Amino acid sequence: MGTVAGALAPIFLLILIGHALRRFELVPAAFWLPAERVTYVLFFPCLIVDELARANLAAFDVLPMAAALVVATLAAAALLLAGRRAVGLDGPAFTSVFQGGIRFNTYVGLAAARALFGAPGLTLTAVGIALLIPLVNVLSIAVLSGHGQDAKGTNARAILGGLVRNPLIVAAVVGAVLTLSGAGKPPLIGDVVEILARAALPLGLLSVGAGLDLGAARSAGRGVLVSSVVKLLLLPALTAAACVAFGVEGLAFTVAVLFNALPCAPSAYILARQMGGDHTLMATVITVQTLLAALSLPLVLVVLG
Structure with a gap:
């Protein structure tokens, strides 16, 4: 476990540095x-x-691997919907629990994949991102439309438009076309893209830390507990079971489980604010899950061996 924790430690240290930079206003808040x-x-x-x-x-x-990720995510979503009354939260609060249970932090995911598995892990993680971003966005928007404070329904055209314009989905499609066509890294522009890519992980992780709300984390309650257990423990377990069922092995198995063990994404807060979710609870879920992930991710990886 020490080796895994050591590989992941720089990721969470960068997150803490980002929080310190904002907390002590070492750089302008703007x-x-x-x-x-x-x-x-x-x-x-x-x-x-x-x-x-x-x-x-x-x-x-x-x-x-793709099938296992989708099936596990849908299973977790179904369990959350089925258990809504048992959780005992109002509609807006439930939407935040739901988002916290299925959304993933791409910044932490890509950084962890690179630190632990190098380029092959990063490639498989990029495939997971391209696959699950549309799915979790559709599920989250559908639940917010039905249970959010401003629930009015969302038209399919608006959802599709948002997905088509999502820069991470567009990037995954472009990258897949380049490699599957045999074109590979294009001359000149490919070097520019590579240089820009180097800024992604450090700045992304610092931004995650800057967005943490430790004050809100002190008020964590039942909703945060349910969301965190589902996201950090149950969903990885469901993913492992789905991988076994679909015959996923080796690095693909490990990356799939690691991917679905990631903490909730900061983008969930923005969606909660826009669509009438409980954005205060959402901020708490994101903060608590990010902090807990420093312990749960090494634990998941050690269990996987």
């Missing part, structure tokens, strides 16, 4: 929103394109 934005729309898409363009996807049997 810096963080544009920093997170440029990371999301430029640096991280460049990282995904760069990795996939150089990857040999034929070396991986990604379809069984």
Whole structure:
């Protein structure tokens, strides 16, 4: 476990540094929103394109892994919906528990995959991102539309438009086309993309830390507990079971389980605010899960061997 924890330690140290930079105002508070934005729309898409363009996807049997990720995520979503009354929360609060139970932090995921498994792990993680971002967004928007404070229903065209414009999905498609077509990394522009990609992980992780709300974490209650248990423990277990069922083995098995053990993404807070979810509870879920992941991710990986 010491080796795994040592590999992941720099990731969580960067997150803590980001929190300290904002907490003690060592950089202007106005810096963080544009920093997170440029990371999301430029640096991280460049990282995904760069990795996939150089990857040999034929070396991986990604379809069984993809099936396992989808089935496990749908199972977790179904369990959360079935247990809504048992949790005893109102509609807006439940939407935050639901998002916390299925959404994943791509920044932490890509950084962990690179630290533990290098380029092959990063490639498989990029495949997972391209696959699950549409799924978790559709599920989250559907639940917010039905249970959020401003529940009015959401039209399918608006959901589809948001997915088509998502920069991470676009990047995954571009990267896959480059590698599957045999074109690989393009000259000149490929070097620019590679340079931009280097900024993705450090700036992304610092932004995650800057977004943590430790004050809100002190008020963690039943909703935070349910969401965290589902996301950090139950969903990885469901993913492992699905991997066994679909015959997923080796690195693909480990990356799939690690991927679905990631803490909730900061983007869940924005969606909660926009669609009438309990954004205060959402901020607490994100903070608590990010802190707990420093312990749960090494534990999951050690259990996997």
